[in-house]
C-alpha cells in the first residue's frame with residue numbers, strides 16, 4: 001500500500017515538534033491545525049495575499065505554498081514567535097504606535113513581512129526599485145517599503161500606517 005503519511009520533525013519558534021502528517025499538508029495547515037499556531041492566516045491558500053507569511057531560516061515565505069514535510073530541519077518563525085515573552089518585537093510596537101493595524105487576517109502577515117523587509121535591506125538585497133544594485137545595505141524609504149511589502153494584500157486598502165511603522169521601527 002502506498003504510504004501517505006510521514007512522521008515529520010518541525011522546528012517552530014525555537015521548539016521542536018514531531019507530527020504525524022499527511023504528505024500533502026501545507027506548512028500553514030501544520031502550524032494552524034496541528035500546532036494551534038493560528039496567528040498565520042489562510043487568506044487565499046494560493047500564494048496571492050501574504051496573510052500566511054512566516055519566516056523560514058529568517059527569510060519570508062508564503063506558508064500556504066510549502067509542504068510541511070519539506071521544511072524539516074529548517075527554522076520556522078511565526079508571528080507568535082516574534083515577541084520576546086511579554087515584550088513585543090519593535091515592528092509590532094511600531095504597528096501599534098502608527099495605527100498600522102489592519103484586520104486580524106492581514107496584520108500578522110504584514111508584521112512578519114515587515115520584519116523580513118528590514119533584514120533584507122540590511123543584507124543589501126535589492127528590490128525592483130533599488131537604484132544602486134551594488135550597495136551592501138539598502139536604505140529603506142517610502143518607495144522601497146511599498147515595493148517590498150507589495151506581496152501582502154488586503155481587500156479594503158487600509159495600508160496608511162504600514163510605511164511609517166516599517167520605517168519607524170528600523171534599528
Ligand code: FES
Nearest residue numbers: 043044045050064
Ligand atoms: S494564504 Fe498564503 S498567500 Fe494567501
Ligand code: FES
Nearest residue numbers: 102103154155156
Ligand atoms: S485589512 Fe484585512 S482585508 Fe483589509
